[in-house]
Amino acid sequence: MKKVSYKELGLVNTKKMFAKAVKGGYAIPAFNFNTMEQMQAIVQAAVETKSPVIMQVSKGARKYANPTILRYMAQGAVEYAKELGCKNPQIVLHLDHGDSFETCKSCIDMGFSSVMIDGSSLPFKENIKLTKKVVAYAHKYDVTVEAELGVLAGVEDEVSAAESHYTKPEEVIEFATKTGCDSLAISIGTSHGAYKFKPEQCTRDPKTGLLIPPPLAFDVLKAIEKKLPGFPIVLHGSSSVPQEYVKIINENGGKLPDAVGIPESQLRKAAKSAVCKINIDSDSRLAMTAAVRQYFAKNPGHFDPRQYLGPAREEMKKLYEHKIVKVLGSNNKL
């Protein structure tokens, strides 16, 4: 396949936007996508709120969409943003949880402006070695690299771990210096998926019966910030699992008992720190599923995908705008 630089597609890397976000005390949204409707909703929300945005795909999503189609979707996203009136769109195409040098290289060669190499399951020295190799290749093409230290619990596509291990603040300087990575994903208690915590890890709100998750480890975050002042920090697994969506899904034939996420108040607090990229995937899946289930419950005779994917796209856009304005604070930053 012919190589293409992200610059030809009109995309940008994360360098400038992260520096601005750390200084400005807000975080850039990193929304995962798999379908055209998700992509449209992300672009519409970013344009309307005047926010920079990271569109990210996992290895599984890349396989689902097809790498060639993705390259044109990314280019399409930039052109679409311009058509919607945004003169200077700041859109990143990012690989989420790259599992090998080869996957990262293939993405860099196919128009990605940013990649993550996730060596967090490897021993410390091996993680450094792998990350360093990816950084050396990526930086030749001005592509930025996110690395990870510490382990998040939960399940997300092919990434899964039974329990979390917080990032060790005493390791971050050596890791960042030796690898040359541009940003660092850390583990401070966020988690992948829509079941972030087991009910026994939570307390229950006596009034509503809803689960309240344990708080994030802000002391660990602070210690990391002290070691690496101004260095861009990333939070994965940061969906809030809105209970109104869970309710709609469960009332319309779904079955998501005790789904629980990270409260938005905690994420707001994190966004004001050196955390400058917050990953949100499950919430968009829930918004889409809730809208589709509700649509079918009301219109059992309909079968035109535009009829049910249209409202799903509208709901996702609402969710993305809410995250940008009310949680991350990245609006009006273009």
Ligand SMILES: [Zn+2]
């Ligand atoms: Zn993740």
